[in-house]
Amino acid sequence: MSAAFRGKYGPLRLRILSIAVLLAVWEIAARWFIDPAFASPPSAVVAGFGHLFADPKVAGAVGSFFMELAVAFAIAVIAGLVVGLAVGATPFNYRSVFPIVLLLYAIPQVTVLPMFILFFGLGAASKIAFGASHGIFPIILNVVAGMKSVRPIHVISARTMGASKMQILRRVVLPQLVPSLFVGMRLAMAVTLLGVVLAELYVSTTGIGYFTQLFSEKFDPTDLFCLITVLAAIAIGLNELTRRLELHFSRWRSD
């Protein structure tokens, strides 16, 4: 390898170069070699953003995607925290209820997607419910794991010093729980995204599913590529955000 890729910034330089080469190959292939009905060059995709998001309906679809995602994630975190605290509260709860949670988690959730649409309709409610049903499991699993990691000696010494149940929960259990909760939130964000995207694509009469179908049928994929690029960027951004939060909140714990 040449000297340009040595040192601390070598991998970064090579990464940028690789992405540039990839984009160049795609640009050349799409311009001269591939049927324009199936691929459009990256330059056209970038130029298409303004045009696409000038359409208030497309902007509205992406906006409601965001809203559904936020509400689904909030429901997943709160409900998952409550269920997780209840499951992890006593060894008996853990041994009896946790296997049921794991069993439900093993069901391929996509199979019940049409049920959600039947129950909650074609609007935002079904997408929120389906996204939350995905996100709740990582939260439960990690909250339970966090509670199991609380050292008995800490609880016992707090009790010896006269702490009430509420004080033990607030001062001993919850601080120990924070890092695992953020691990759960990172994983939950990825699957909540998956759930909302699944429901959006399944419902092809409104929202993002409608536009992806419309754009793939009109023999010019520029709009489709634009929309998918935006969704991928949103996903990468949100995942990175939760990853940073996780790093930030687990710094204090050395083990």
Next chain:
Amino acid sequence: MAKSDRLATRLVQAGFFITLLAAWTIESALHLINPILFPRIGDVATNFLTVITTAATLTDIWTTMSTFGTAYIIAIVLGITVGYIVSTSRLFTKTYEPMLAAFYTVPLLIFFPTFILFFGTGVKSKMALGCLAAFFPIALNTIAGFNSVDLNLRTAAMSFGASRLQMLRRVLLPGAFPIILTGLRVAFIPCFASVLAGEIIASDSGLGHQISQNAQMMETARMFAYVILVIIIAAAFNLLLSTWETRRGRATA
């Protein structure tokens, strides 16, 4: 754990499922919910029997399974190849491993509309989606596996004059094998679920297609029957994987 405690644990678990089934039976008997929204337990049972005794179901199972199998095998070949190439140099690993990891967290399903554009609504678009879902965990674990091989072993093999191929066959692959296998196991269920998801969103055949088509025709009882069939298949897969894992754990221990 006390014996009475173990019994109570089992009772809670049994009680959960008995309550669920009992609630469903009572609801069905009293006609509380519109059967289009939530089917009666008897209808689901009869539909399930019809579904598993129809010859056409075998075709659907075969479509889904062969799509999944093909996607999984292609992903194994691509994932291990790419993983090996990336692992051959420290620079490549440092450059491309974070890229692959970042891409892996994107819900890959958002690329499904482009697969439909390229390959149509037939089995190929589901194959592509399943393959994409399985590729990342396999490639990432292959990189981790090859990089975990003891440096002393490599140096020793190299000083005895091992060729690149000999190094791969005799040193790298045996050393990396357990971690690569973990990747294959991790990729299994997402690959299967992606094929199903693709079939449910847009397709003309397969188990997922039956689920979404019956939902659209408001044949909820029949849709439930197919959902139960898919859950049984997925449960069989999970059982297979966990048995395999415990066996392997015992062998290496």
